[in-house]
Amino acid sequence: xxxAQHCNNIFNQAIRDYHVKDDIETQINNPYEREDxxxxxYLKCWIDTVQWHFEDIIRDPxxxxxxxxxxxxxxxxxxxxxxxxxxxxxxxxxxxxSDVQVLPDARLNTESPAWAIDRLSILAxxxxxxxxxxxxxxxxxxxxxxxxxxxxxxLEQQSDLSLAIDQLLEDIAAGRKYMxxxxxxxxxxxxxxNPILYKKS
Numbered sequence: 001x002x003x004a005q006h007c008n009n010i011f012n013q014a015i016r017d018y019h020v021k022d023d024i025e026t027q028i029n030n031p032y033e034r035e036d037x038x039x040x041x042y043l044k045c046w047i048d049t050v051q052w053h054f055e056d057i058i059r060d061p062x063x064x065x066x067x068x069x070x071x072x073x074x075x076x077x078x079x080x081x082x083x084x085x086x087x088x089x090x091x092x093x094x095x096x097x098s099d100v101q102v103l104p105d106a107r108l109n110t111e112s113p114a115w116a117i118d119r120l121s122i123l124a125x126x127x128x129x130x131x132x133x134x135x136x137x138x139x140x141x142x143x144x145x146x147x148x149x150x151x152x153x154x155l156e157q158q159s160d161l162s163l164a165i166d167q168l169l170e171d172i173a174a175g176r177k178y179m180x181x182x183x184x185x186x187x188x189x190x191x192x193x194n195p196i197l198y199k200k201s
Contacts, residue, residue, distance in 0.1 A: 051082070
């Protein structure tokens with residue numbers, strides 16, 4: 001099994017596990033050992049799944065403004081957690097390929113493996129929820145057909161992205177491409193760089 005397919009299986013597992021209760025307050029029960037990459041992948045998709053539902057809730061036009069503000073704070077924390085996890089996954093790859101002899105003509109990729117895997121996690125969520133819409137008994141046939149058409153595109157996209165990730169990892173392992181990871185320096189989360197925050201301190 002390829003690494004990307006392994007990711008897809010874990011992402012689907014996390015999404016299914018969340019939807020047993022389908023509640024943003026559900027506590028994660030990660031089945032993998034903390035030091036294993038599977039643990040990080042499961043946690044990554046769990047966070048994405050919870051945030052997916054945060055984003056649904058906050059778009060309720062009748063939401064109480066105080067509830068919306070509280071939820072926005074949770075979304076901000078979730079985004080930071082997502083970024084931190086992507087960096088942890090990239091650290092795994094940097095360690096995994098640390099002994100690779102990089103070829104003189106090796107090229108740099110536009111994104112790191114973990115950021116591509118981040119997109120794969122989001123795609124798994126899109127596929128799950130688009131399939132729900134394509135099979136919705138209370139929706140019109142037109143709605144179901146439209147969503148089935150979108151689902152087909154998402155599945156093709158998942159296949160293509162999975163292949164691209166596996167090819168990237170093969171190229172890194174062979175020294176044909178090399179990793180260069182830039183940490184996400186989110187200034188608005190830092191009290192020392194967000195002027196709204198440091199001017200009040």
